[in-house]
Amino acid sequence: MVCCGLRFSSPPRNHGAGTPVRVRSLRCSSLPGPRPPARRISRRPPQRTALSSASLAGHYCVKCGTPLTTRVIEGRELEACPNDDFVLWRDPKVAAAVVVEHGGGIVVGRRAIEPAYGLWCLPGGFVNHDEDPKDAAIRECMEEIGAHVELTELLGLYHVAKTTASSIVGIAFRGRVVDGEEIQAGPEMLELGVFRPDELPPLAFPSHREVLKMYEAAAAGSALRPSRE
Numbered sequence: 001m002v003c004c005g006l007r008f009s010s011p012p013r014n015h016g017a018g019t020p021v022r023v024r025s026l027r028c029s030s031l032p033g034p035r036p037p038a039r040r041i042s043r044r045p046p047q048r049t050a051l052s053s054a055s056l057a058g059h060y061c062v063k064c065g066t067p068l069t070t071r072v073i074e075g076r077e078l079e080a081c082p083n084d085d086f087v088l089w090r091d092p093k094v095a096a097a098v099v100v101e102h103g104g105g106i107v108v109g110r111r112a113i114e115p116a117y118g119l120w121c122l123p124g125g126f127v128n129h130d131e132d133p134k135d136a137a138i139r140e141c142m143e144e145i146g147a148h149v150e151l152t153e154l155l156g157l158y159h160v161a162k163t164t165a166s167s168i169v170g171i172a173f174r175g176r177v178v179d180g181e182e183i184q185a186g187p188e189m190l191e192l193g194v195f196r197p198d199e200l201p202p203l204a205f206p207s208h209r210e211v212l213k214m215y216e217a218a219a220a221g222s223a224l225r226p227s228r229e
């Protein structure tokens with residue numbers, strides 16, 4: 001299949017909009033790129049929160065301006081106001097990731113930003129506070145792979161547990177590039193590639209690898225379902 005290794009590079013900076021450069025690599029296995037990071041994100045079940053002292057310092061009450069103090073509330077160590085009922089609840093951020101089908105393969109991009117500069121990932125990103133997650137997924141695809149994407153399936157949820165920053169609740173979608181659209185690397189991507197699922201380069205984030213497993217299960221399920229006449 002020609003989809004394997006078809007790569008779409010980002011246009012040069014300050015060069016205006018242009019036709020994407022397409023380079024067909026010899027073999028997927030010959031693709032350059034760093035190995036995925038050895039660090040793995042802990043997926044321990046939720047426990048009584050033990051925030052670092054650094055994360056529990058320096059916040060003030062939004063009602064009265066008093067420095068918050070540490071208090072155990074509902075079994076969790078939280079910052080709260082000693083004068084009133086304000087509690088600084090720590091909420092997760094919401095993100096979306098999309099497995100985009102295109103030309104017989106899946107679109108992935110090599111990151112031009114940290115974290116994981118130079119490594120491959122799925123298109124996706126954070127959901128804005130006033131944004132429907134589906135709209136966020138489509139917007140992130142437009143920003144990162146330069147094409148309109150139609151979401152075709154909700155694959156599932158994923159969770160990225162963090163201790164020094166907000167944890168992430170992720171929503172995984174399956175989608176496809178709208179007919180007639182061309183993909184092009186956005187400013188946050190060094191290049192794009194379209195690979196068959198079994199020939200994808202290593203992905204940077206464990207959560208994206210988890211999303212791919214959801215996709216493989218969904219694709220296998222849809223392949224097994226009898227087609228409707």
Ligand SMILES: [Zn+2]
Nearest residue numbers: 061064081084
């Ligand atoms: Zn207060």
